[in-house]
Amino acid sequence: QQQVKQSPQSLIVQKGGISIINCAYENTAFDYFPWYQQFPGKGPALLIAIRPDVSEKKEGRFTISFNKSAKQFSLHIMDSQPGDSATYFCAATGNNAGNMLTFGGGTRLMVKP
Amino acid sequence: DAGVTQSPTHLIKTRGQQVTLRCSPKSGHDTVSWYQQALGQGPQFIFQYYEEEERQRGNFPDRFSGHQFPNYSSELNVNALLLGDSALYLCASSLEFSDTQYFGPGTRLTVL
Numbered sequence: 001q002q003q004v005k006q007s008p009q010s011l012i013v014q015k016g017g018i019s020i021i022n023c024a025y026e027n028t029a030f031d032y033f034p035w036y037q038q039f040p041g042k043g044p045a046l047l048i049a050i051r052p053d054v055s056e057k058k059e060g061r062f063t064i065s066f067n068k069s070a071k072q073f074s075l076h077i078m079d080s081q082p083g084d085s086a087t088y089f090c091a092a093t094g095n096n097a098g099n100m101l102t103f104g105g106g107t108r109l110m111v112k113p
Numbered sequence: 114d115a116g117v118t119q120s121p122t123h124l125i126k127t128r129g130q131q132v133t134l135r136c137s138p139k140s141g142h143d144t145v146s147w148y149q150q151a152l153g154q155g156p157q158f159i160f161q162y163y164e165e166e167e168r169q170r171g172n173f174p175d176r177f178s179g180h181q182f183p184n185y186s187s188e189l190n191v192n193a194l195l196l197g198d199s200a201l202y203l204c205a206s207s208l209e210f211s212d213t214q215y216f217g218p219g220t221r222l223t224v225l
Binding site for chain 1: 117119144146148153154155156157158161169171203205207210211212213214215216217218219221
């Protein structure tokens with residue numbers, strides 16, 4: 001059973017545009033939601049993370065929006081750049097999950113110059 | 114400050130063989146988790162080690178086993194390899210009870 005659903009599977013954005021990736025989770029015990037960026041042939045790199053006690057977190061051009069009642073969270077990449085072209089994964093975990101990360105299926109982002 | 118390191122980078126094996134992958138955690142981290150990432154998919158949790166013991170296990174068969182050493186480094190062993198075991202194997206390290214996990218570059222295993 002996939003506990004974290006991610007959409008879209010792929011996304012094409014023009015340089016300077018806003019990239020938006022959405023995730024939905026089922027397990028209400030999840031209490032930590034990180035986003036990872038992965039380039040081809042590399043391991044995932046932690047980008048930004050949020051806990052349910054806040055509805056939004058911003059770090060530079062990256063913002064997470066969190067809707068606890070809807071069990072949804074999203075990543076916004078402002079002023080998208082060609083260097084942002086990568087695969088993005090949302091994930092979720094919680095203490096009752098032993099800090100095991102459950103990942104979404106990934107979104108392949110392409111930013112066109 | 115060294116990040117998570119993994120060896121080897123690539124590995125080619127044939128069906129039925131056994132393989133051992135290695136991981137050194139980020140400096141100061143004491144917990145190591147292993148994930149399998151099939152092509153085009155998100156990583157899947159295999160197991161986690163803390164204080165040299167397997168603390169939690171995902172939905173993987175007993176062919177997958179591991180070990181953690183006193184210096185916190187870890188090994189992942191896979192026996193009786195199947196074609197379906199071809200994947201990128203990722204090691205992630207963290208502090209005990211911390212949700213934040215940092216991933217290594219992975220080992221690409223190809224089973225022929």
